[in-house]
Amino acid sequence: MAEQNVITLMLDDLAQQQPIRTALSIGLNLTNDLSDLNIQFSHFNASVFLNLPFQQRYDLAVVRLNDLELQQFNPQQKTQLIVKLRDLWAKRIVVCAEVQDEKLMRALGFQQLFDYQLIEQQSVWLFNILDYKQVPDWLNAKYWANPENWNKYRW
Incomplete structure (x- = not known):
């Protein structure tokens, strides 16, 4: 429950930075909780999502890696899911991950916004x-051609 409140507040902040018209969620169904934000949400099952062909690019994706289904994924499947989202499906991705997934998230280019390890690890x-x-x-462009050095030095 606290997780959804945190995500709701974060989505509000992200929407102020850059408009969010379309979003997808995996592992966390936000379609009912965020209906007042005027965001068109799509909710996918993780195993179904991995087999979907690319359809459209979303403004935002929200993933909860500690979802019951995703906990049964091996690290390679988790990586495949996040990379598919990052490279094809979404411009911005918010991931709620457990402490042991920190190396994976850093390796994939994610920035840690905050952690609430005291509450839910x-x-x-x-x-x-x-x-x-x-x-x-x-x-x-200033440092590439260096036209001021053309007749001064022999490269």
Whole structure:
């Protein structure tokens, strides 16, 4: 119950940053709880989702890795599910994961938003395709051609 309240508040904040029109959830059915946010939610069963062909890209995906069905997945299946969501299905992904999934989440490029380990031994992770990688300072047109050095140095 506390988890749904946390997710509801987080979705409110994410919607203020960037509009959310479509969303999907796996392991946590949010369609009834968030009907007032004007978000078109789709709920999928995890094993069914892994076999679905790509249909559309969603603005947001919410996954609860400690769902009864997902607890029976091996680490490779969990990784496959999250990577499929990250690469094809969603621009932003919110994952509620247990403490032992921390290495997996970091390896897949997720940022830890917060953890509430004292209550339920879980952490909340976010992947946003728009800011998952910080652009290095040197990666711009100023440093590539160096026309001011063309007749000064021999490369």
